[in-house]
Every structure is written in structure tokens, then in C-alpha cells.
Amino acid sequence: MKVKRMIADLKDKVVLVTGGSTGIGAAAAKSFAANGAKVMVHYNASKAEAEAVCTAIIAEGGEAALCHGDVIDKAVPARIVSETVKRFGRLDVLINNAGGMLGRKMLSEITDEHYDRVLDLNIRSVIKFMQAAADVMKAQGSGNIINVSSIAARNGGGGGAVLYASTKAFVSAFTKGMAKELIGSHIRVNAVSPGTIATPFHERYSNAQQIEAMRQTIPMGRLGVAEECAGTFLYLASDSLSGYVTGQIIEVNGGQLMP
Secondary structure (H helix, E strand, C coil), X not given: CCCCCCXXXXXXXXXXXXXXXXXXXXXXXXXXXXXXXXXXXXXXXXHHHHHHHHHHHHHCCCEEEEEECCCCCCCHHHHHHHHHXXXXXXXXXXXXXXXXXXXXXXXXXXXXXXXXXXXXXHXXXXXXXXXXXXXXXXXXXXXXXXXXXXXXXXXXXXXXXXXXXXXXXXXXXXXXXXXXXXXXXXXXXXEEEECCECCHHHHHHCCHHHHHHHHCCCCCCCCECCHHHHHHHHHHHCHHHHCCCCCCEEEECCCCCCC
């Protein structure tokens, strides 16, 4: 079903969605395109899924392109931002979504290699994307950066997820600090913090018992779906709707956490 365009000031905005091939990233990419934005869909391992996202966007009359790269490589974020600007001429919105747990590890199981990969993926890549995007946005005189945190940043995560949870706590804190630093350049910085969302993330890292235990803590009685996060990204990206909002971590979790 074709989604009606509702947020006028998102039309023709250029949006880069990292980790845009599946789950929350894919839902965000499609929603921005449905509102008239031009979307760069980044992927790493999920090429077929990323191509399907772009195909769906174009089939609905939207504009989208693909870029590939493993964001653990510290040179990749700047290249992806550059490719976006080369393809579309500017960058208005960065959805800093790429990330992952890379496996559940108890304290005694956290190796130096695992530590490095998790922090490079969830912290350094976030910083690198923000640095590259902020340079472009400062030259333009405006922009929006929306990071992706997690409910785990507040509750410490489930068994074996504490390192991932800690990186997401960093993302939340970094979002607040960068909101103060960048607002003078007319760049707003916020974050979306999903709760337990039915995406490939939980298919990969959580078993049925773990998912059911999480479901029981949610007042709405169910897991969320990726599309239920998309509206928050649209809201934060729209200057007409959220022009006085910066440095905020918006929880999308069905009542699972009420800070």
C-alpha cells in the first residue's frame, strides 16, 4: 500500500541511513522516501535486502541509492558520506543506525578482540559518521543528526549484552554533548532509543525464552515492529515539527521503560 506524504518539509531532503538494509533502518529509509526525501541506503552484509529496500522505494515513485561498507573500518564512514554528497549534492539528515551486539558475552568471555569490534562498530563508527556529516552540514548551514541508542543504555541489557548496552549508553551521552556543541552551526542532534523490536537483531541474538521474558515486561503486551520506530525519525528530522528539539533521547518501547 502506498504511503501518503504528510511531512512537507522532508520533501527533497537528502537522508543517509546507515544499516538501512533491514529492520529499523529499512523502515526508516522507506518512510523518509514516502515523504519525498532522497535516501542513501547503506548496507554491509545484506546486499539483497538493501537492493529490495531501494526497489520498493523506486516502485513507489521515490528516489534512493545504495552504498556499501563495513563501518568497523575507520575509513568507511567518511567515504559513505562523501558518496552521498556526490550522488545527491548535499546531506540534510544522518540516521546513525548501523550497529550490533556481535554476540552475547558474559564478563569472563569478553576478549580484547570482541571488545575492540563492539566498540569500533557502536562507538567509533558513530563518531566518524558524525564528524563527516557535521563537516558537510556546517558548510550548508543546517542539518539533523539522529543517532540510534537502545533501551539497554538505561537498563544495562540482558544476559551477555552489557558491553553492547554500555556502548549505547555512550551513544546517548554523546548525543547530548554533541547537541550542545553543534547547535551553533544550526545542526540538531537527537537519538531514538528502541525497546524490544521484532527485527533480525533479536532473531540473531535472542532465543525464544529471552524474547518471551522481555515481552512480559512490556505493558503493551507485545514486541514492537520496525515501522513503529519510523515516525520518531521523521519527527526529529522535520524542522517544522521538532525545530526546538535537540539533545533528546526519545524512547520507543511500548511502556517497557518509563524514565
